Amino acid sequence: MPKASNAFDLIYQVVREIPAGRVTSYGAIAAYLGMKGGARMVGWAMNASHTIADLPAHRVVNRNGLLTGKNFFGGDRMQMLLESEGIQVENDQILRFNTHFWDPAIELL
Numbered sequence: 245m246p247k248a249s250n251a252f253d254l255i256y257q258v259v260r261e262i263p264a265g266r267v268t269s270y271g272a273i274a275a276y277l278g279m280k281g282g283a284r285m286v287g288w289a290m291n292a293s294h295t296i297a298d299l300p301a302h303r304v305v306n307r308n309g310l311l312t313g314k315n316f317f318g319g320d321r322m323q324m325l326l327e328s329e330g331i332q333v334e335n336d337q338i339l340r341f342n343t344h345f346w347d348p349a350i351e352l353l
Contacts, residue, residue, distance in 0.1 A: 266303065309345075
């Protein structure tokens with residue numbers, strides 16, 4: 245489990261671990277960090293993160309693979325970033341979401 249001075253920093257540490265070509269959800273990050281009901285806080289952190297250069301915030305989507313944070317990227321930038329990593333997106337939905345899903349509770353033991 246990462247250590248940081250505040251919740252956003254903890255969230256950002258997890259997001260930095262998501263490999264290219266994989267995605268995770270707000271809820272999966274919250275569950276990993278022990279933030280019961282914290283998916284909304286993860287969303288707030290992602291919405292506030294777009295000036296952080298080394299943070300792959302485009303790899304965090306909702307539990308159904310929808311690009312719910314795309315408005316914070318401007319236009320279709322979130323989709324373009326995901327597609328550049330080999331993830332197909334159609335109508336703001338990641339195709340074959342389960343094959344791309346990265347669960348920090350399993351991957352960051």
